[in-house]
Amino acid sequence: MRIGVVTFPGSLDDRDAARAIRLAGAEPVALWHGEHDLHGVDALVLPGGFSYGDYLRCGAIASLSPIMAEVIDAANSGMPVLGICNGFQMLAEAHLLEGGLIRNDHGLFICRDQGLRVENALTDWTGGFAAGQEITIPLKNGEGGFIASADTLERLEGEGRVVVRYVGMNPNGSLNDIAGISNMRGNVVGLMPHPEHAVEPGFGPDTTDAMRSGTDGITFFTSVIERMLVSA
Amino acid sequence: MPTIVVEVMPKAELLDPQGKAVAGALGRLGKTRFTSVRLGKRFELTVDGHVDDAVLAEVQELADTVLSNSVIEDVVGIHVLEAPAGETH
Numbered sequence: 667m668r669i670g671v672v673t674f675p676g677s678l679d680d681r682d683a684a685r686a687i688r689l690a691g692a693e694p695v696a697l698w699h700g701e702h703d704l705h706g707v708d709a710l711v712l713p714g715g716f717s718y719g720d721y722l723r724c725g726a727i728a729s730l731s732p733i734m735a736e737v738i739d740a741a742n743s744g745m746p747v748l749g750i751c752n753g754f755q756m757l758a759e760a761h762l763l764e765g766g767l768i769r770n771d772h773g774l775f776i777c778r779d780q781g782l783r784v785e786n787a788l789t790d791w792t793g794g795f796a797a798g799q800e801i802t803i804p805l806k807n808g809e810g811g812f813i814a815s816a817d818t819l820e821r822l823e824g825e826g827r828v829v830v831r832y833v834g835m836n837p838n839g840s841l842n843d844i845a846g847i848s849n850m851r852g853n854v855v856g857l858m859p860h861p862e863h864a865v866e867p868g869f870g871p872d873t874t875d876a877m878r879s880g881t882d883g884i885t886f887f888t889s890v891i892e893r894m895l896v897s898a
Numbered sequence: 899m900p901t902i903v904v905e906v907m908p909k910a911e912l913l914d915p916q917g918k919a920v921a922g923a924l925g926r927l928g929k930t931r932f933t934s935v936r937l938g939k940r941f942e943l944t945v946d947g948h949v950d951d952a953v954l955a956e957v958q959e960l961a962d963t964v965l966s967n968s969v970i971e972d973v974v975g976i977h978v979l980e981a982p983a984g985e986t987h
Binding site: 758759765772814 | 908912913915916918919964965967969970
């Protein structure tokens with residue numbers, strides 16, 4: 667099982683994503699934005715960071731990168747694709763996901779361990795969770811406010827395409843407390859919070875058991891591996 | 899060389915936290931007659947050659963697909979900048 671992680675100029679969390687993939691039991695494959703080659707991977711992660719310095723709009727210039735032509739084709743033919751934070755912004759800019767991400771309503775960058783509720787445990791990336799399960803993973807963004815037109819929002823809700831929702835507090839003004847959504851097929855998921863930062867005891871969020879012991883994020887990666895094994 | 903200006907603004911119904919922050923600063927300076935500030939973007943595209951309808955159509959397309967994101971922004975103006983006096987094309 668090989669999962670590609672695309673590095674763009676300004677990506678920050680590509681190595682964390684690769685580490686999470688390895689810990690989950692798959693082989694991470696480093697991909698470069700400037701190539702037209704997915705190197706035969708089975709799934710893709712677009713990592714967090716500040717590609718192109720957030721110039722123009724977050725994720726906008728990266729969404730026009732050479733490799734995005736192959737990413738879009740692969741996503742449309744059913745390959746699992748996870749966009750995390752800046753990767754979510756790229757998926758929105760590439761029109762693989764609906765809606766958009768705007769500056770946090772309070773105007774500040776925010777970094778915290780964030781409570782989430784998994785609303786859809788049927789997508790390729792969330793199959794290992796139970797619907798309604800509450801998890802905690804780190805969130806860090808300046809432009810994480812999810813917005814969409816009233817029609818789009820109603821459709822996303824009605825079709826069960828809200829994948830995770832913020833609980834406890836809304837950290838950025840996202841409409842309907844939306845932290846992540848999927849496409850119709852459930853293979854493309856965008857998340858504003860960072861599961862790759864909660865995959866290893868000692869380095870994750872605090873839990874009631876012990877400091878930094880939270881590993882809720884690993885399930886996103888083990889979910890996609892299980893899904894691909896089933897469909898193989 | 900001629901320059902085409904494209905102006906993009908955040909959609910009116912969306913929060914504009916940057917504009918709000920600027921408006922807050924104006925308030926603190928006592929500039930109370932200004933009740934709100936909205937902040938957008940201006941692009942200046944320098945064109946190699948003359949500006950004709952085909953070039954303007956191309957700029958319109960770029961404005962709609964690359965320079966703005968219609969989910970969150972509106973293109974509010976496209977115009978050709980007057981050449982400075984003395985410059986010839």
